[in-house]
Amino acid sequence: MRIGVLGTGSVGQAIATKLISLGHDVKMGSRTATNEKAVAWKERVGQGASVGTFADAAAYGEILVGALSGAGAIDALKSCGGSSLAGKILVDISNPLDFTKGFPPSLSVCNTDSLGEQIQRTFPDLKVVKTLNTVNAALMVDPSRLHGGDHTMVMCGNDVDAKQKVKDILTGWFGWKDIIDLGDISNARGTEMFLPLWVRLYGVLKTPEFSIKVMR
């Protein structure tokens, strides 16, 4: 499958590298077509990898992965142009973290709105599925690194078919065993507001390689 990964940070690199290892073709998009981190990634992983602008990656992908910073997510998607987004699934991993006052960060939107909803409202033709934003990059694509994958992922989005496809990717490609669908995209308020607890657990546990298991 052809997948457009928007973002060149640790999340974008982890997702893109995993997808290549599974035999997919991935175009990593960034603000410029010659982003150093994207080019270095392409050279490292080889066959199936390509780079371009956000617009190039969005036009290329049958499915899109938004591995964007909270502050840059909407602008990055705007730069893609509506026609390359229409009807496509966006796996939205971004968190609206605000580090302007240091660590731990606060959120730039929360409580009565969320970044997931803002993206869905701004791009109504996009099928936004919010997920993976509650663990670090390494665990996103390989949950078995931690207790054999015995922990929980949450997801939400308005389009039922899109959520099923993303669930198939999470389970079949990445190895997630326990996925809870919270409902429509407004539930991104809940999953994004988990981050203020996540960053504090990270501060105490001194490792980002942790996750929650919903015991029920």
Place this chain on the structure above:
Amino acid sequence: MRIGVLGTGSVGQAIATKLISLGHDVKMGSRTATNEKAVAWKERVGQGASVGTFADAAAYGEILVGALSGAGAIDALKSCGGSSLAGKILVDISNPLDFTKGFPPSLSVCNTDSLGEQIQRTFPDLKVVKTLNTVNAALMVDPSRLHGGDHTMVMCGNDVDAKQKVKDILTGWFGWKDIIDLGDISNARGTEMFLPLWVRLYGVLKTPEFSIKVMR
């Protein structure tokens, strides 16, 4: 030990009943000294149980448990008078849930402040320890109801000795096995902001008897 439980709802009743069953003396406080729910509780549990106003319960308790609604917590504590609070531990279980727009609730304070911090700021002589607010009343006092207690409680507060005493209560009296101390009371932002995820999980799981285990 003499314990003042502030609040007559399901959380106050669960905590107070558990404490009585452990042989402690408990005064349940509410706005009026003859609150129907408090009197019914006293009659049900018998020896060691008494009722009174918030001020009566605060004066009585060597340790205080705040099982108050988010909207009513500060006023309830104000009604106690400063001298009966000074130097005492308050186990703060309250969540600033705002149900004015229905379910799921939003929070009345979050992100750059928290109810735990508001209480600590308003009553600087009180030793506020925020904990237990991330599970339902039955699990608070009997975590073994769920997977033999194999799940995690988080806590925070400014006073190290107070936190140790509360930790001893959680482990020795209630049976919690895994408690993570997040640090000072500002970390209540993290534990209270877990609630928007909790209420959504509750909506999907159709039971409040779930909890998270921090896998690490």
